[in-house]
Amino acid sequence: MSRLQGPLALKRKRPDSNSPSESLTEQERILYDVIRSKQDMGIWTRDMKRETNLPDNVVNKSLKSLQAKKLIKEVVNIQNKGRKHYMAAEFEPSKEISGGAWYVEGSLDTEFIDLLKDQCAKIIYKQRVATVEGILDVIRRTGIFKVEFSTQQIEEILRALVLDNVVMDVKSNGMGEFDSIPVGKVCYICTNKGVRGEPKAGAMASIPCGVCPRINLCTPDGIISPTTCVYYNKWLDF
Amino acid sequence: MVTPYGIKFAVHIVTSHFGNLVAKVCENLLKRGPLTLQQLVRFTELTSVQVKNSLLILIQHNCVQAFSAEQPDDIVNGQIQTQYLALFDNILHRLRFPKFLEMVSQELDKDCEQLLEGLLQHGRLTQEQMYERAKSFKSGVQNDARESFQKLVTARFIEQCPAPEPFVAEPSPDETPAKKRGAKSAKVVEVRKTLEQCVLEAAAPMEALRFSIMTNLEAENDTEMSKDSSPIMHAGEKRKSDTLELDGEFASDNKEVTLWRANFEEFIRCLRHKACVENVRARLDDGAAIVLRALLKATRAAENKVKMENSASLSLNSIFEEVMKSEAGRSMTLDRVRASLVQLGCPSSMAIDELYSVDLKNNIELARNDEVESIVLKRHGKDAYRMFRLLSKAGRLLETDKISDMTLVEKKDTPKILYKLWQDDYLYMEKVTVTVPRQLNFLLWKVNKTILYERVLDEMYHAALNLSLRTAYEMDQQKEVLAVPLAKRTGPLEKQCERIKKVKIYLESSLMKLDDAIMLFHDF
Incomplete structure (x- = not known):
């Protein structure tokens, strides 16, 4: 404005x-x-x-x-x-x-962000189900970080974690693990990959062609072909 | 979606199974759409006999369906000509035969598997031919084979063959434009798809007849009464005359012989269910997977097409009953089942009879996302992965800066990463220029799933083709080593043999896994 x-x-x-x-x-x-x-x-x-x-x-x-x-x-x-x-x-x-x-100073503090992300993920992993307020509370109490965070900042970190597929955002249904959280409140749980695990590679991503930057130039009888492919040679080098 | 590399891969499969001539005919049909015999002869530059024989093989193996339709060019003469249509899906199913067999051996038993194996090997067989084959493998009584056959029919794993040459009215011109929407490439595919569907619908036997053995028994009695001396030989001949009506050369004199074939639709349905269950297991937990499996198993017969958006509805009691049937489900209580259904996204309180139905389309969609996202992660890294997931979830245009803020990626790196994704066709970009108060360019980004999925699928076909070509190449390279008798394989030779064994397993299992992904995008 x-x-x-x-x-x-x-x-x-x-x-x-x-x-x-x-x-x-x-x-x-x-x-x-x-x-x-x-x-x-x-x-x-x-x-x-x-x-x-x-x-x-x-x-x-x-x-x-x-x-x-x-x-x-x-x-x-x-x-x-x-x-x-x-x-x-x-x-x-x-x-x-x-x-x-x-x-x-005009550049993204990635180190700090990664540290905070890691901490948030660990808190969620420990608590199994956590709300933004809960996480903020733990961070404040443990005093790992000297700076004070706003709820919005933690939310931003959590959103990035969701996009990383490390945690999932779900709405509480007030039952089971969610019994201490009001119904409808957004809370966070860990995905099955755990805290550090990479997401499981798909069928395509686990073969050379799936990650090949040159697949568009690859033809059965071309200069780049599956029979001469260097990535395949590496992959099948037992 | 039949993509360019899809056709190449299909032709490769046909070449490796039936040789070059058949592949040439098949390639022309796949690339040009339905053709008449004369057209095929012209395009392939093969002799009429060669083309005819190739077609016979393809029809026998359910890769081609003949149909008659009025040719638009010949409309003046009112001539009706036989055309041949390649069935792309059925060609790719050839790759999945091991999966089909595995499924039958799990759900039914070994005998059924053997019976089906014969059917898959030969494409189409009469009941007697199947029994004959079973006898040669096992000295068991024919009754066993008959029982297995019945089991296969009841489970709908096999069906009666479709009509050899149904008549299909040309789709009226008013019908087609309505479907012409979207990209140009999609248009062509869409129109041809509809023709394929028309032909298949026209050819399919009535639902009641499709899985009925009764009609067949009558026919069998007839055969036995008239020619009980050599029913097998005769049935074989009749099989030919029944299916292979080419220009009336083999006049069909005996219609009552019923041919059977594997019901690919049912197999794909089962594989789809299996994929959904495994997906739920990975996403939620074992309990939810058990419940979904029970629900899908109980309602399988109620599904009338493979790509069902929602599973058929089932009451809680019936679901519970089905859950109890499996060993893993026996420890589950009714409350646990209900909780799992809630996990699966079923609204918890329904009408009095508590009917539940699970959204399968969403389940498949999530699995597709996972597959594409994992490619993005491997190819473009973590930041790109986050951006792609953001855009994929948002489903609408987002501006570069906004993306940077939401994914916590450095502002000056964001456009570079987005641009790379765009170059690889993972994203769609729109440029917006604002001239007030001063000229500013904004770049907006979005994931266009329809186009993206088609592209990913084409790449998967390409990768599948590469895997099989590499397998063939490796085998060819090591031909001499493998030709050495086992006893003489020592020292470096033994090592080489070990390596080739490993390579083969690696390549083949990768292909099977990749095929699962192809089905996810194409068949499910």
Whole structure:
């Protein structure tokens, strides 16, 4: 939404709403208001120049001075790391800019994610049936992670685990293993593959042709053929 | 779905079973659709006799069905010509004979298996011919064979042969366009499929007659009364004249002889049920598998086609009764059975009589997904696997960034992986350009299952062909080694023999497993 707020929205802003900004020059004020109007989306330097109609050198100078006054900060935009983005100091980068909670300095923290995924899977495996809240509770109590997680974050991790086919999401029917969970509540159980096991390879995936990148070029009498196939030779090398 | 590699594989099977000439005729029929004898002679450039003999073999083995229809070109003359239609499915079933035999030996007994083996070897036989064959194997009384035969018919594993040459009215032009939807390639297949179905429907004996032995007994009595001196020889001749009506050359003088053949439909149905049960066992647990097996076993006769979406309904009491029949089910209580039915996705509270029916289509669909997903995992890795599963579950277009967020994959890697999947035809892509406030390109992705499954199936046929070609090649390479008598196989020679044995087992078992997957996508 904030992306659409142009100069029109800016006009409605009261310039005296922020006290440190009083000591600013005219150009700095214009620039600062533009940056601040973008809220947690921040703004690219080129867009700044276009919207304020200020000359390049003025913009650059003002940016430096604003930064020195700690009114704005430079942020990494996940979409375009090469472009310089600025944002008013009081905002935290939005999900679109930072890439969300799983991004650190503009790149995905895969190690951390894998660790958390592993822990979640282990908790579900131990509890047999677990809800998001239950998992979050265990993580908090054990204190394995120093950071605090939101329910949404754990949900995202669980969704990835479901897509990994490590756990399954089911609705509680209130019977048997589910008796402590309200009926209809989504909960998670382990798939039969266990915590670490790879999903069982299908018939096709367990023969060379199933994973062959060149199967489209393979013909019975061609240069690539089942009789001359190197993958087959490897496979049948007893 | 008959795909290009499907045809190649079918031709390969025919070549290895019946030789090149027959394969040539069969290939033309598979590629061009139904043809008349003259057309076949022209296309194959074989002599008329060669083509005729090839057709005889193919008909005898249920790989070709003859039918008569008015040719559109000859409509002026009102000529009715005999055309020949290759039955793709039946050709592939030849690969599954070991599975069929195994099933009969499990469900019935060894004698039945032997009887069926003869039938599979010869394609079509009369009752007497089957008994004769049984006698030559075992010195048992003919009554045993008769009993086995009856068992096979009751279990619907064998059936009376269809009419040799049914008349099929050309589908009227209004009928076809309605079915012409979707991709162009699908169109051709669809139309031909309908013709195949028409012909098969027209040829099939009435349901009541299909599994009735009574009519046959009468015929048998006739034969015995008139020519009790050499009924077998005579029956053999008549078999020919009955099935092989080619241009009236062998005028059919004796219609009452009934020929029997294996009922592939029933075998495929059983294999489908088995696959569903095994699928449930892997997904849920043994209890659910036992219950589903009992339900399917009890309602098998009620199914009128192979690709049933839901199993027939059965009351809880009947299911329980059936569960008790199996050894593994004897320890289950009624509550346990009911719980398993809930697991299987049956709504728990139904009408007073508690009728249950299980969704089989979904079960098959899940198994298909597993198969395709495991290929994606092996070929493209874990991240691609997650993306594919996300899109496959979503069933609608999703944007690149959204996919990246949901699968927790690095934003800049996501398009690359998706693009690779798209290149391999696993995904469908749509480009959307937004010009306000500034030009932005969005890529949307989706899994198109219909197209994907056809492609996967074609690749499976290709792989199956490769497996059998490799088997033939390996055997050919080691011909000399294998020709050495057992006693002389020492040192490196022995090792080589061991290797070739292993290779053979490896390749053949892989082919059988792959065939299960082919059935999953084609027959189930």
